[in-house]
Amino acid sequence: MADKPSFYITTPIYYVNAAPHLGTAYCTILCDVMARYKRSVGYDVKFLTGLDEHGEKVQRAAEEHGMTPQEWCDSLAPAFHEIWDTLEISDDDFIRTTEPRQVAAVQHLWERMRDAGYIYKGSYDGWYCVPEETYFTDMQVVKSDEERDSVGQHLCPDCGRPLERVQEESWFFKLSAFQDRLLALYDEHPDFVMPDFRMREVRSFVEGGLRDISVSRTSFDWGIPVPFDERHVTYVWFDALLNYATAVGFGNPDQAEQYARRWPAQFHVVGKDIIRFHCVIWPAMLMAIGEAVPEHVFAHGFLMVRDDESGKNVKMSKSLGNAIAPEDVIDLLGVEGYRYYFMTDCVPGEDGGISYGRMEQVYNADLANSWGNLVSRSLNMSAKYFAGTTPELPEGWERTESPLRSVAEGLVERYCEHMDAMRYTQAKDEVMELVHAANHYIEDAAPWAVAKDPARADELVGIIASLLESIRICAHLLAPFMPETSAEVLRRLSLEDQVETRDLRAACAWGGLVGGAGVTKGDALFPRL
RNA sequence: GCCGGUGUAGCUCAGUUGGUCAGAGCGCACGGUUCAUACCCGUGUUGCCACUGGUUCGAAUCCAGUCACCGGUACCA
Numbered sequence: 001m002a003d004k005p006s007f008y009i010t011t012p013i014y015y016v017n018a019a020p021h022l023g024t025a026y027c028t029i030l031c032d033v034m035a036r037y038k039r040s041v042g043y044d045v046k047f048l049t050g051l052d053e054h055g056e057k058v059q060r061a062a063e064e065h066g067m068t069p070q071e072w073c074d075s076l077a078p079a080f081h082e083i084w085d086t087l088e089i090s091d092d093d094f095i096r097t098t099e100p101r102q103v104a105a106v107q108h109l110w111e112r113m114r115d116a117g118y119i120y121k122g123s124y125d126g127w128y129c130v131p132e133e134t135y136f137t138d139m140q141v142v143k144s145d146e147e148r149d150s151v152g153q154h155l156c157p158d159c160g161r162p163l164e165r166v167q168e169e170s171w172f173f174k175l176s177a178f179q180d181r182l183l184a185l186y187d188e189h190p191d192f193v194m195p196d197f198r199m200r201e202v203r204s205f206v207e208g209g210l211r212d213i214s215v216s217r218t219s220f221d222w223g224i225p226v227p228f229d230e231r232h233v234t235y236v237w238f239d240a241l242l243n244y245a246t247a248v249g250f251g252n253p254d255q256a257e258q259y260a261r262r263w264p265a266q267f268h269v270v271g272k273d274i275i276r277f278h279c280v281i282w283p284a285m286l287m288a289i290g291e292a293v294p295e296h297v298f299a300h301g302f303l304m305v306r307d308d309e310s311g312k313n314v315k316m317s318k319s320l321g322n323a324i325a326p327e328d329v330i331d332l333l334g335v336e337g338y339r340y341y342f343m344t345d346c347v348p349g350e351d352g353g354i355s356y357g358r359m360e361q362v363y364n365a366d367l368a369n370s371w372g373n374l375v376s377r378s379l380n381m382s383a384k385y386f387a388g389t390t391p392e393l394p395e396g397w398e399r400t401e402s403p404l405r406s407v408a409e410g411l412v413e414r415y416c417e418h419m420d421a422m423r424y425t426q427a428k429d430e431v432m433e434l435v436h437a438a439n440h441y442i443e444d445a446a447p448w449a450v451a452k453d454p455a456r457a458d459e460l461v462g463i464i465a466s467l468l469e470s471i472r473i474c475a476h477l478l479a480p481f482m483p484e485t486s487a488e489v490l491r492r493l494s495l496e497d498q499v500e501t502r503d504l505r506a507a508c509a510w511g512g513l514v515g516g517a518g519v520t521k522g523d524a525l526f527p528r529l
Numbered sequence: 530g531c532c533g534g535u536g537u538a539g540c541u542c543a544g545u546u547g548g549u550c551a552g553a554g555c556g557c558a559c560g561g562u563u564c565a566u567a568c569c570c571g572u573g574u575u576g577c578c579a580c581u582g583g584u585u586c587g588a589a590u591c592c593a594g595u596c597a598c599c600g601g602u603a604c605c606a
Contacts, residue, residue: 012606024606052606126604137604175603197534201601204532213604240606274606281604345541351599353541358555361540365555368566377565384564425542429554443570448563524566 007043009035009267010244012274013052013097016076017061020083022303022316023271025326029339030300030348030422031269032089036480037419040504046262048247049084050095051077052240054233059222069222073098083326087335088483095247097224097239106234106242107227108251112289113238114228118177121229124170124214127163129156135219136163171216171232178284182206185283185293193279194298194422195349198272202279213237213281241282244268245291264292272299298422299349303342306353313353324354332356336482337363337526343481344428360529370435371474372526375489377442378467383519385451390468390493390517391461398511402466403444405510407437408473412508415477424481431477438470468493469513476507485525492520 011031014024028049035047053073062072077096084091095102113119127136141154141163154163185192186203193199216232217223223233242250248262249255264286270278275297283293304313305322316323329338337359345362346352382390398405411430418427445463450456472493479486479501487499494517501507 015606018606197600200533205602208532208602211603235604236606237604271606272600276603277606347542358540361555369568373566373568375565377563377569379565381564432554439569442564443562446562446564451564526566528566528568 004042004044006046006261007035007038008046008248008262008265009038009048009269010247010265011049012268012270013050013095013240013243014080015055016051016053016073016080016096017057019076020080020326022324022326022329025083025087026303026342026346026352027269027271027300028084028089029087029342030298030424031267032087032091033339033343033424033480034267034269034419034422035090035092036483037504040476040479040501040507041416042502042504046093046248047091048093048095048244049089049091050093050243050247051080051097052236052243053096053098054223054239055236056217056220056222059220062222070098086330087326087339090483093247095243097243101252102239102243102246103224105246105251106224106239109238109242109285109289110227110234112251113173113285116288116290118174118288119215120172120174122170122172122212122214124168124217126166126168127154127156128166129159129161129163135166168218169232170214170218170235171226171229172212173215173237173281173285173288175213175281175284176210178287179206179210181287182210182280182284189295191296192283192293193275194296198275198279198299198349202275205276206280210280237277237281238285241277241285244294245286250291265294266296268294268297270297270299272301275299301346301349301351303346303352303354306355306358313351324356329359332529333359333363334526336485337367340367340481343424345425347425348422363526364528366432367526368524368528370432370439371478372524374435374439375471375492375525376521378438378464378471379492379519379521381447381451382464382468383521385447385460385464386519388519390513390515390519391464393465393513393515394458394461397462397465397515398469400462402462404434404438404441404466404470407434408470408508408510411473412477412505416504419480427477428481431474434470434474438467438474442467465513465515469510472498472513473508473510476501476504488522488525492522494518 009031011028014020031047031049035045039045051073058072059069062069065072067075073096081094110119126138127141129136136156155161156163183203183206186199186206190196190199193202215235215238216226217235218231221233223235224239226232226234244265245263249259250263252259268278278297286293303316305316305324306313314322333341341359341362342352345358346354411434415427415430418424418430447460447463450460450463471489472495475486475489476498490496490498493513495514498507498512
């Protein structure tokens, strides 16, 4: 275990009040594919996801339901575990910010921050909407006033009623002190923020100057108490962001070894709406207490609903009635089709235009017609021509020339290069090239004709063997996207012992097929829609 | 307003440092085939490479301007 390099990847912690939706699932699957891929190339992976359970909104929702905040959170958490199980998410840890480990870590952070001198007490000024019981910042108010042409009136952005000016004592984090160090970080690590256009956005934001941020509240109490000022509870940044460090033992002497091994994280995958917290505030917090900053923050785009008629992308929303739920997609494509569609048809980093029409297209073209049918026709022929088994392989068969062998040459290297950079669409294209080549090869080689001529028996062995070998390799490469389908394909080739790969390059070397082994044709992997 | 980006076949997009760069996949049309999930294979798809100027022997590829669209512009997990 310890001899393998560590790879630590995280999703954001999702806000417990909102049920898991297509966007959170998308982000989590992005991470899962990376986690599975990294395991297959030999990393000791830790994949973390979890829930953000503190805050005023949770407290209020709990009261409305006649529960304590903790009871309320406990009642919502199972929905997340369920959907992640359904979607084959292979998380190694699931953190909830109400857990003792998080409370201890956050309080430890406060002490370290205070000792380092980056915390001071000040006053948080803002606007409060009494009927809505919500706070707004100056910026939010000004922006909404500009939008509705009511400048100077200070109306609630949500309900439009007049706001009250409020002042609240608060602890502040000296974010302003980190401008230069953040810019230096961006210079030294241009891929700290990915994709690169997000890096430019972050940089120009920081170049514009930084303000200190309020990190505690006294107006509600559902939060982690500030250890040296019990009237205050921790506000989102210090609580939520720290979860990534907490989960690997930050501030816990009993877990010093794990922390040393796991931190810093390799990847934080986040939505583009929260990059500032991850790319500015979070590294500044870590710098303040002298801890290492994460290697990469990857910002994914939003899923937009694409109108197949007009070609326009529209935001998903309940009011527009165009929202798509994970369950809807599962019903249409199945879990593996779901994962494949979102991972290979949306460019990570950019907004994805999704539609049911497109889902069907991709599923039928790639999964049913190309990949599924290739497996089907190949296994069928092997079983038919070789009495229910793979052909007996002559000594050194893997060294004989074959059109498919040359397509497979270097494939795993090209694939890995793309996967490492989260270019899933391109990694998939590489694999599909072999799938298409194999389908093409069947046409050229016409094994059904060869099979009719006993004198060409050796030729038939070569054809079927290279087909099955190509399928075996594709199954390995598609496994991060569709783990169960790949496992099933390998099982049908009697290669169940290859399912848990720890050395993908070796697994994808030409020649891993076992001859004379049972072949199961089985049902269609992806029935056409 | 300011900063950044994009504009290439019906759709999604590739096109490195300017000279087979006019491409791929999907969709669609037609033809062929049968091992297979009515699949697969082949052929085709009449594109002012947004517009206008400029640099150059030569630009989708460099420069300037115009138009259109998108993202960012601090407390939204």
